[in-house]
Amino acid sequence: MLRLYTHASCLRHDPGPGHAESPLRLKAVLQALDADRFAALDRVEAPRATREQLLRVHDAAHVDRVLGSAPLEDRVQLDPDTWMSPGSDEAALRAAGATCAAVDAVLAGQAPRAFCAVRPPGHHATPGEAMGFCLFNSIAVAAAHAVAAHGLQRVLIADFDVHHGNGTQDIFEREPRVMFVSSHQSPLYPETGFAHEHGVGNVINAPLPGGAGSMEFRETWHHELLPRMHAFKPQLVLVSAGFDAHRDDPLADLRLGTEDYAWITHQLVELAHAHAGGRLVSSLEGGYDLRALAASAAAHVEALLY
Ligand SMILES: [Zn+2]
Secondary structure: OEEEEEOHHHHOOOOOOOOOOOHHHHHHHHHHOOOHHHOOOEEEEOOOOOHHHHHOOOOHHHHHHHHHHOOOOOOEEEEOOEEEOOOHHHHHHHHHHHHHHHHHHHHOOOOOEEEEOOOOOOOOOOOOOOEOOEOOOHHHHHHHHHHHOOOOOOEEEEEOOOOOOHHHHHHHOOOOOEEEEEEEEOOOOOOOOOOOOOOOOOEEEEEEOOOOEHHHHHHHHHHHHHHHHHHHOOOEEEEEEOOOOEOOOOOOOOEEOHHHHHHHHHHHHHHHHHHOOOOEEEEEOOOOOHHHHHHHHHHHHHHHOO
């Protein structure tokens, strides 16, 4: 059984006409998950994150800025790529709340795994700044929740979005209870995530050159990343599930196919079964070609079912 957390508010956040991070993305994912083979998904409405949950990873000034900046009409710009519309504050609260509720549910044994179909994405948001389409760092809020509220000592975040999760790394690079592992295209926005960035031994970055495809991606995870993730023996596996390394994605130049997302998901589920009682929580990050995003997210969720 797999839990699916989402909320209608996540469709209201609208960065504007022509912006890649459009509400149509989540619509496409939810439509794909309406197929018969997903009838058994346990669909749950995402709650709002609490202020306490957000303050574990974000400065109070940042939380206040996001919660105080949603305009009544039109849009406001927080960084060159990041905008807020009416309702963006609520969307960001539901996105971060989804991941925390999913952590609570899997740790309570209500479901072994959960997927959070939410937006805005989160992995670029730093302790003090919104950036790269991200307002609150939802997966980081979830990891901090697992440590602070549930007392876990080893939480893993696997990030296969094509962009480096700079915000997640910033938040945890001095926190040995959280391991952050990322494959991403480099050079590419946000121009971080070099192999020499190790944190306190808890950060592993695997930059891939533009043009790299299925073989390079799978070899990197199989030989470099997964062995170190197994050695960490995580008690909970969290996933920043971005699908913008797909060959059809307009924002980057990796060459993955839908079947690669099924493959990496199987590896992560196996890792969770080996060390974490199967417990895994995944949250949607990027993915900007609607058709590739929908097919890749469906392949990911299908692999999470087993
Ligand atoms: Zn991305």
